[in-house]
Amino acid sequence: MEKNLRQALADTRVSEIRYFESIDSTNDEALRWIANGAPDLAIVVADEQTKGRGRFDRRWVTRPDTSLAFTLILTSAFAEPLKIPLYAPLGGIAVQEAVKNLLGLDARIKWPNDVLLNNNKFCGILVEAAWHGTDLQGVVVGIGINVSAESVPDPVQQNFPATSLESACGFPVERFELLKNVINAFNAWRPELGSARFMHRWEEKLAFIGEWVRIEQSEKTSIIGKEVGIDPSGRLILVDDDGRKTLIEIGDVHLRPGPGRDTGGSHAG
Ligand code: BTN
Numbered sequence: 001m002e003k004n005l006r007q008a009l010a011d012t013r014v015s016e017i018r019y020f021e022s023i024d025s026t027n028d029e030a031l032r033w034i035a036n037g038a039p040d041l042a043i044v045v046a047d048e049q050t051k052g053r054g055r056f057d058r059r060w061v062t063r064p065d066t067s068l069a070f071t072l073i074l075t076s077a078f079a080e081p082l083k084i085p086l087y088a089p090l091g092g093i094a095v096q097e098a099v100k101n102l103l104g105l106d107a108r109i110k111w112p113n114d115v116l117l118n119n120n121k122f123c124g125i126l127v128e129a130a131w132h133g134t135d136l137q138g139v140v141v142g143i144g145i146n147v148s149a150e151s152v153p154d155p156v157q158q159n160f161p162a163t164s165l166e167s168a169c170g171f172p173v174e175r176f177e178l179l180k181n182v183i184n185a186f187n188a189w190r191p192e193l194g195s196a197r198f199m200h201r202w203e204e205k206l207a208f209i210g211e212w213v214r215i216e217q218s219e220k221t222s223i224i225g226k227e228v229g230i231d232p233s234g235r236l237i238l239v240d241d242d243g244r245k246t247l248i249e250i251g252d253v254h255l256r257p258g259p260g261r262d263t264g265g266s267h268a269g
Contacts, residue, residue: 001019001021004176005019007176008177008179009043009176009179009183012183012187013041013183014041015040016038017043017045018043018044019045019046020045020046021046021048021064022049022064023044023048023050024049024050025051025052026046026049026052026142027128028053030044030072030142031130034075034137034138034140035130035137038073038075039075040074041073041187042073043070043073043183044071044073045069046062046070047065048062048064048069049069052144055126060124060126060144061153062144062151065148066146067145067146067175068144068145068147068175068178069143069144069145070179071143072186073138074087074139074140081136083193083194084127084139085127085250086193088125088250089109089112089234090190090198091125091186092109092114092123092125093189094182094185095115097185098178098182099115099117099178101185102173103169108205108208109205109206110160110208110255111236112234112236112250113127114160118168119161119207119208120162121162121163122168123143123145123146125142125144126144127139127141127142128140143182145165145178145182146165147178148164152167160256189201196232199230199232199234206229206230208227209228209229210227210228211226211227212224212225212226212227212258213255213256214258214259215238215256216254224238224240224258224259225239225240225246225258226238226239235248235249
């Protein structure tokens with residue numbers, strides 16, 4: 001398995017690879033590696049995670065032989081720490097492009113960074129910054145992709161409806177070939193982080209664009225509005241019935257399909 005991984009990644013700019021049959025979390029290993037001096041574009045890949053983590057301290061299940069679970073380590077070019085929130089959308093853009101090029105699937109990015117097929121999530125992204133006091137040592141971009149149908153958690157464990165790539169495309173997907181495509185797309189887009197072209201691509205691939213969505217905020221408040229786009233700093237733009245605009249900051253919020261004003265039905269997730 002490791003040999004296939006190394007062969008597939010020979011065609012990328014990855015600097016060093018750490019592969020584990022089983023590990024707690026590839027993000028945790030990446031943060032440990034940064035503390036000991038990881039090079040830019042090192043990668044941690046695991047077949048199984050025993051303590052995989054998602055956003056909002058959720059659990060992310062990675063069963064052996066079913067998924068892609070990896071973390072890219074970025075340790076250079078942090079002239080603009082304000083752009084850190086854009087690394088998760090960068091991962092989303094890369095995954096979207098890779099599944100299109102390799103599998104012909106039209107995925108959509110659920111703002112800010114999950115990736116969906118037919119409104120079902122198959123990819124989650126967890127970005128974490130590594131600080132040493134006030135010095136930013138690096139950023140880790142952890143990406144989990146449901147490849148085979150067996151990777152999809154039980155419905156009771158899903159906090160958003162989930163699917164897998166193979167369920168969507170109907171044929172076997174070579175995981176490391178997919179990983180190679182994601183890394184190459186990530187590297188191609190990395191210098192564009194926050195550029196007009198980057199923001200345009202992100203907006204162009206947004207899920208639920210033109211639809212009513214509900215943004216759940218931490219203190220049990222939620223905002224409902226029609227999703228109309230992203231502003232130049234990555235905030236989601238919602239418009240209500242009276243044409244009033246609300247800008248949602250990338251942060252601790254959950255986006256859900258909202259009451260279907262146009263269709264009359266409610267499809268809250
Ligand atoms: C989410 O949807 O909330 C984000 C999920 C991120 C999962 C990936 S799998 C690889 C990396 N290691 C982790 O522990 N988490 C990320």
